[in-house]
Amino acid sequence: AQSVTQLGSHVSVSEGALVLLRCNYSSSVPPYLFWYVQYPNQGLQLLLKYTTGATLVKGINGFEAEFKKSETSFHLTKPSAHMSDAAEYFCAVNPSGGGADGLTFGKGTHLIIQP
Protein backbone atom coordinates (compact mmCIF):
# COMPACT_ATOMS: atom_id res chain seq x y z
CA ALA A 1 0.00 0.00 0.00
CA GLN A 2 1.16 3.51 -0.71
CA SER A 3 2.27 5.72 2.15
CA VAL A 4 3.73 9.12 2.81
CA THR A 5 6.10 9.83 5.67
CA GLN A 6 6.86 13.33 6.85
CA LEU A 7 9.81 13.41 9.20
CA GLY A 8 9.16 15.64 12.17
CA SER A 9 5.69 16.63 13.29
CA HIS A 10 7.14 20.01 14.34
CA VAL A 11 10.02 21.91 12.76
CA SER A 12 11.32 25.17 14.20
CA VAL A 13 13.59 27.57 12.31
CA SER A 14 14.71 31.13 12.82
CA GLU A 15 13.40 33.89 10.58
CA GLY A 16 15.77 34.16 7.60
CA ALA A 17 17.05 30.60 7.97
CA LEU A 18 16.67 27.74 5.52
CA VAL A 19 13.43 25.78 5.69
CA LEU A 20 13.65 22.05 4.99
CA LEU A 21 10.59 19.83 5.36
CA ARG A 22 11.14 16.18 4.58
CA CYS A 23 8.81 13.85 2.71
CA ASN A 24 9.35 10.25 1.67
CA TYR A 25 6.83 8.12 -0.14
CA SER A 26 6.27 4.57 -1.20
CA SER A 27 4.69 3.81 -4.53
CA SER A 28 4.93 0.99 -7.01
CA VAL A 29 4.54 3.27 -10.03
CA PRO A 30 5.78 6.78 -10.81
CA PRO A 31 3.69 8.98 -8.54
CA TYR A 32 2.39 12.49 -8.74
CA LEU A 33 3.61 14.46 -5.71
CA PHE A 34 2.22 17.55 -4.01
CA TRP A 35 2.89 19.91 -1.15
CA TYR A 36 0.02 21.76 0.49
CA VAL A 37 -0.02 24.45 3.16
CA GLN A 38 -2.76 24.97 5.72
CA TYR A 39 -3.08 28.12 7.78
CA PRO A 40 -5.09 27.96 11.02
CA ASN A 41 -8.79 27.32 10.51
CA GLN A 42 -8.47 27.33 6.74
CA GLY A 43 -8.51 24.84 3.92
CA LEU A 44 -5.47 23.52 2.09
CA GLN A 45 -3.66 25.54 -0.53
CA LEU A 46 -1.44 23.97 -3.17
CA LEU A 47 2.21 25.04 -2.89
CA LEU A 48 3.66 23.01 -5.74
CA LYS A 49 3.38 19.72 -7.58
CA TYR A 50 5.43 17.23 -9.54
CA THR A 51 3.81 15.18 -12.27
CA THR A 52 6.37 14.64 -15.04
CA GLY A 53 9.38 16.41 -16.49
CA ALA A 54 11.80 18.57 -14.53
CA THR A 55 12.42 17.11 -11.10
CA LEU A 56 13.02 20.47 -9.42
CA VAL A 57 9.72 22.27 -9.14
CA LYS A 58 9.09 25.79 -7.96
CA GLY A 59 5.97 26.83 -6.17
CA ILE A 60 4.37 29.82 -4.59
CA ASN A 61 5.83 31.93 -1.79
CA GLY A 62 9.42 31.02 -2.68
CA PHE A 63 9.12 27.30 -1.97
CA GLU A 64 10.58 24.58 -4.13
CA ALA A 65 10.91 20.80 -4.00
CA GLU A 66 12.96 18.19 -5.77
CA PHE A 67 11.72 14.77 -6.80
CA LYS A 68 14.43 12.17 -6.21
CA LYS A 69 13.26 8.81 -7.49
CA SER A 70 16.28 6.91 -6.17
CA GLU A 71 15.58 8.20 -2.65
CA THR A 72 11.77 8.16 -3.00
CA SER A 73 11.80 11.68 -1.59
CA PHE A 74 10.17 15.02 -2.31
CA HIS A 75 11.59 17.42 0.26
CA LEU A 76 10.30 20.99 0.47
CA THR A 77 12.74 23.88 0.86
CA LYS A 78 12.78 27.65 1.10
CA PRO A 79 16.06 29.58 1.32
CA SER A 80 14.91 32.17 3.84
CA ALA A 81 12.02 31.70 6.26
CA HIS A 82 9.51 34.45 6.87
CA MET A 83 7.18 34.79 9.81
CA SER A 84 4.22 34.37 7.45
CA ASP A 85 5.45 30.84 6.60
CA ALA A 86 4.29 29.54 9.97
CA ALA A 87 1.64 26.95 9.13
CA GLU A 88 0.96 23.23 8.74
CA TYR A 89 2.50 21.60 5.67
CA PHE A 90 1.29 18.40 4.08
CA CYS A 91 3.01 16.21 1.54
CA ALA A 92 0.66 14.14 -0.61
CA VAL A 93 0.97 11.54 -3.33
CA ASN A 94 -1.34 10.30 -6.00
CA PRO A 95 0.27 6.93 -6.19
CA SER A 96 -1.08 5.94 -9.59
CA GLY A 97 -0.09 9.13 -11.32
CA GLY A 98 -3.24 10.79 -12.51
CA GLY A 99 -5.46 7.99 -11.34
CA ALA A 100 -8.82 8.37 -9.69
CA ASP A 101 -7.84 6.99 -6.33
CA GLY A 102 -7.34 10.32 -4.65
CA LEU A 103 -4.45 11.62 -2.62
CA THR A 104 -2.63 9.92 0.21
CA PHE A 105 -1.43 12.49 2.71
CA GLY A 106 1.36 12.53 5.22
CA LYS A 107 0.48 13.42 8.78
CA GLY A 108 1.74 16.95 8.41
CA THR A 109 4.59 19.09 9.71
CA HIS A 110 3.92 22.15 11.80
CA LEU A 111 6.45 24.83 10.84
CA ILE A 112 7.34 27.27 13.61
CA ILE A 113 9.26 30.43 12.79
CA GLN A 114 11.30 31.93 15.60
CA PRO A 115 11.84 35.72 15.45
Next chain:
Amino acid sequence: NAGVTQTPKFQVLKTGQSMTLQCAQDMNHEYMSWYRQDPGMGLRLIHYSVGAGITDQGEVPNGYNVSRSTTEDFPLRLLSAAPSQTSVYFCASRGVRYEQYFGPGTRLTVT
Protein backbone atom coordinates in the same frame (compact mmCIF):
# COMPACT_ATOMS: atom_id res chain seq x y z
CA ASN B 1 -15.08 31.94 -9.57
CA ALA B 2 -16.01 30.98 -6.02
CA GLY B 3 -13.97 27.77 -6.31
CA VAL B 4 -15.07 25.08 -3.86
CA THR B 5 -17.69 26.06 -1.30
CA GLN B 6 -18.86 24.08 1.71
CA THR B 7 -21.77 24.50 4.09
CA PRO B 8 -22.16 24.63 6.99
CA LYS B 9 -18.88 25.85 8.49
CA PHE B 10 -19.71 24.41 11.91
CA GLN B 11 -22.17 21.76 13.06
CA VAL B 12 -22.95 20.02 16.33
CA LEU B 13 -24.90 16.77 16.21
CA LYS B 14 -26.12 14.32 18.78
CA THR B 15 -25.25 10.65 18.43
CA GLY B 16 -27.64 8.98 16.02
CA GLN B 17 -28.67 12.11 14.15
CA SER B 18 -28.20 12.37 10.40
CA MET B 19 -27.12 15.30 8.30
CA THR B 20 -25.76 16.29 4.92
CA LEU B 21 -22.60 18.30 4.34
CA GLN B 22 -22.90 20.33 1.17
CA CYS B 23 -20.12 20.86 -1.36
CA ALA B 24 -20.24 22.74 -4.63
CA GLN B 25 -17.66 23.81 -7.21
CA ASP B 26 -17.94 26.17 -10.17
CA MET B 27 -14.83 25.09 -12.08
CA ASN B 28 -16.55 22.36 -14.12
CA HIS B 29 -14.27 19.72 -12.65
CA GLU B 30 -15.28 16.11 -13.17
CA TYR B 31 -13.36 14.73 -10.18
CA MET B 32 -14.49 15.57 -6.65
CA SER B 33 -13.67 14.04 -3.29
CA TRP B 34 -14.27 14.20 0.44
CA TYR B 35 -11.58 14.00 3.12
CA ARG B 36 -11.64 14.08 6.87
CA GLN B 37 -8.85 15.65 8.91
CA ASP B 38 -8.06 14.48 12.41
CA PRO B 39 -5.21 15.68 14.65
CA GLY B 40 -1.96 13.88 13.86
CA MET B 41 -3.60 11.87 11.07
CA GLY B 42 -3.33 14.13 8.05
CA LEU B 43 -6.25 13.91 5.65
CA ARG B 44 -7.93 10.63 4.76
CA LEU B 45 -10.09 10.03 1.71
CA ILE B 46 -13.72 9.14 2.43
CA HIS B 47 -15.39 8.98 -1.01
CA TYR B 48 -14.69 10.30 -4.45
CA SER B 49 -16.46 10.80 -7.76
CA VAL B 50 -15.06 10.87 -11.30
CA GLY B 51 -18.20 12.41 -12.76
CA ALA B 52 -21.96 12.75 -12.43
CA GLY B 53 -23.50 9.43 -11.50
CA ILE B 54 -20.19 7.77 -10.58
CA THR B 55 -18.89 7.45 -7.03
CA ASP B 56 -16.46 5.16 -5.24
CA GLN B 57 -15.12 4.52 -1.77
CA GLY B 58 -11.89 5.83 -0.38
CA GLU B 59 -9.88 4.80 2.67
CA VAL B 60 -12.51 5.48 5.38
CA PRO B 61 -16.02 5.21 3.84
CA ASN B 62 -17.95 3.55 6.67
CA GLY B 63 -20.81 5.64 8.02
CA TYR B 64 -20.89 7.98 5.04
CA ASN B 65 -22.88 8.07 1.81
CA VAL B 66 -22.41 10.18 -1.30
CA SER B 67 -24.16 10.78 -4.57
CA ARG B 68 -23.32 12.89 -7.60
CA SER B 69 -26.33 14.02 -9.59
CA THR B 70 -24.64 17.07 -11.14
CA THR B 71 -21.09 18.08 -12.00
CA GLU B 72 -21.25 20.97 -9.53
CA ASP B 73 -22.50 19.28 -6.34
CA PHE B 74 -21.13 16.44 -4.23
CA PRO B 75 -22.93 16.14 -0.88
CA LEU B 76 -21.72 13.91 1.94
CA ARG B 77 -24.34 12.25 4.14
CA LEU B 78 -23.84 11.00 7.66
CA LEU B 79 -26.47 8.35 8.19
CA SER B 80 -26.29 7.97 11.98
CA ALA B 81 -23.67 10.21 13.54
CA ALA B 82 -21.18 8.76 16.01
CA PRO B 83 -18.61 10.52 18.23
CA SER B 84 -15.86 8.94 16.09
CA GLN B 85 -17.07 11.12 13.23
CA THR B 86 -16.10 14.28 15.06
CA SER B 87 -13.65 15.80 12.61
CA VAL B 88 -13.02 18.53 10.08
CA TYR B 89 -14.35 17.62 6.65
CA PHE B 90 -12.89 18.95 3.43
CA CYS B 91 -14.34 18.72 -0.04
CA ALA B 92 -12.01 19.00 -3.02
CA SER B 93 -12.22 19.11 -6.79
CA ARG B 94 -9.42 18.24 -9.16
CA GLY B 95 -8.30 20.24 -12.14
CA VAL B 96 -6.96 18.98 -15.47
CA ARG B 97 -3.37 19.35 -14.21
CA TYR B 98 -4.16 17.04 -11.25
CA GLU B 99 -4.03 19.74 -8.61
CA GLN B 100 -6.80 19.52 -6.04
CA TYR B 101 -8.67 22.60 -4.87
CA PHE B 102 -9.99 22.39 -1.33
CA GLY B 103 -12.99 24.01 0.25
CA PRO B 104 -12.75 25.86 3.59
CA GLY B 105 -13.95 22.86 5.58
CA THR B 106 -16.82 21.92 7.90
CA ARG B 107 -16.00 21.42 11.56
CA LEU B 108 -18.32 18.71 12.92
CA THR B 109 -18.76 17.75 16.56
CA VAL B 110 -20.82 14.72 17.54
CA THR B 111 -21.81 14.52 21.21
